Amino acid sequence: MKKKITIGDIASELGISKTTVSFVLNGKARENHISVALEKKILKHIEKVGYRPNHFAQSLRTGKTKIIGMLIEDISDPFFASIARIVEEIAYSKGYKIFYSSTENDPQKTRDLLQVFRTRQVDGYIIAPPPGIEKELKELVDDGHPVVVFDRTLPGFKGDNVVADNYQGAFTAIQHFIDNGYQRIAMITLNSDQVQMIERQKGYNDAIKATGQLPIVKKVTYHDDKEHSIREIQDFIAGNGNIDAVFFATNYIADNGLEAIRNLNLSIPQELGVIVFDDYNLFRLFTPSITAISQPIKEMAERVINLMLERLSATAEPGEARSFVLSSTLMVRNSSLPKTHVPFLPQERVGGMIPKTRPS
Amino acid sequence: MKKKITIGDIASELGISKTTVSFVLNGKARENHISVALEKKILKHIEKVGYRPNHFAQSLRTGKTKIIGMLIEDISDPFFASIARIVEEIAYSKGYKIFYSSTENDPQKTRDLLQVFRTRQVDGYIIAPPPGIEKELKELVDDGHPVVVFDRTLPGFKGDNVVADNYQGAFTAIQHFIDNGYQRIAMITLNSDQVQMIERQKGYNDAIKATGQLPIVKKVTYHDDKEHSIREIQDFIAGNGNIDAVFFATNYIADNGLEAIRNLNLSIPQELGVIVFDDYNLFRLFTPSITAISQPIKEMAERVINLMLERLSATAEPGEARSFVLSSTLMVRNSSLPKTHVPFLPQERVGGMIPKTRPS
DNA sequence: GGTTGTTACTAAATCGATTTAATACCTAAT
């Protein structure tokens, strides 16, 4: 059915030793004084019989796998999917493969997956960590494994990491609302103590407080069922009639939030301004188009994989941990148009003028 | 720095042989007459020292990896991402890990990845194949590897596969257009000879021809740069003034197509009806909401992984190949409202009434 | 001619598991 050809087969077919074949295969012919003639002969034979090394035997011997394990929150989230894609591409071009898997932000599943990666002896770890795995991360680093953390850090984690400037992004967004004349700006965020969420909220808080107002924050729980989450947001907006703008702290919340707004039949931005943290292709095409904070996905992915590749090729010593904070960009669109001018400004749009009606 | 504890360590620490330890570890204590007392003692010791087997040594010996390789077109495509997620979840619960990677529909990259999977000796292959790898797939199957193909097939491929009913989905969509009074319905599709695309076009063609009209088909190339693709669609629509509806053959095209329509400042569905193959969360929230053909993602994912798990646990004989064609659902929304009633029907919406202007 | 040095190549150990074939010991049957 299938034939496996090993290094030993080659050796005996040519009447030489496995050692010689191995040297040639690993490009160590020269330094081990294998004659050029023999080297050519071996290479030709290998080519001819289509030999492929057994990676298990290799890894068993060397302890290296040329595989990088990558843990992200959710592969079906466009932000993570895009990062994964770019990381994979660059790694691939350098001879590394990426094996990725989703943590679903569950510490236990994450611990399991880390264990799998460990026993599979991946060469390095790229992780968007859920809360509560500080200990495991520290262990990895202490054991000398290359680790790069991204999107968020964990309190107390010292090691390579790449994150966006969540504080500044949020602050700028709120400032933009204020500049455009919005007065009562609410934030809807996740009920989570993840660092990136905390930072976004701080940015919001500080920008609001600078105006002398009080923050208005609603927290919803992740992976509540969708309908429930929509209703929650809906009730919150309806219950705070004086709100004239809302800042959604993630893509995921915005999904539900926009549906809530539609259900309430509020017009954006006349009755409610909207800004979302994390951009999304379709936001440009919405009617009206949605203002969003765009994280530097490409740059983040590149930094992450390059940090990792450096670590992997480092000659030995751990060296200093390196941190990058990348700045994000506010994509100004129509959902946050200046308050007073709104009804008169021309806008690009999909769809025609449709009479306003009550929700059913 | 790090200590690796092996089966040999355990054996010598307890003054017994590796064999005994191995038997116990593999649950073969009973059939090899290991005394219950000793078994308990070994298990306790293993627990205590936190022994973890070296999977390379294991795989080197057994040839099994408990890993399934999965190749999809593009991990940043929501359709594939969702499938991957569900497959991963089920596999994980059965003790299998999924390693996935993107083919980008590139036959050469796919061949490379298959080679990697092969040398890593994955236990099975789940593939959404790009064109041109018929030979490699046949080889895999002939060599006795479990293979499940999904989303599309390849001409001549005989083996397990799960696809959606692309023909019926497209046919139903066009029929819906016709029922709602649309008269000149164009299709915009990929310039590709992939089976699923051909089927969608056939569905369109047959539905159109039944009305006595001629098909109007525009093909665009994948991964042309985005702007170019948008302009192409734009020119096509503008150049065929009598078109009153358009059927986008993929999610990806719709992305560009909707932008083209916006640029042309056409109102949906009054001036142009729209249906998209492949649903997308945000389509519901669009103004107007977009009618789409929703593929049975969950069912497809479950069928795929279950077929694979069956193959993996099969006692030996290959058995018959099994094919599933799953039906998709037309999600009727506002972008395909009945022609005559359109201006008068109430609609749910996001955003207010905004004056229509020329594109800049 | 004996020491030293290169060159060209190889035998054997090793990585950490699984598995076959064997070894004692003990009991029951002939």
Added chain:
DNA sequence: ATTAGGTATTAAATCGATTTAGTAACAACC
């Protein structure tokens, strides 16, 4: 008492590579 059979355990082979520590042959040097 000898054989057969079951129980409890283990030595050693094996998977397919890498790598250490040689060996043999030959030239160069004083």
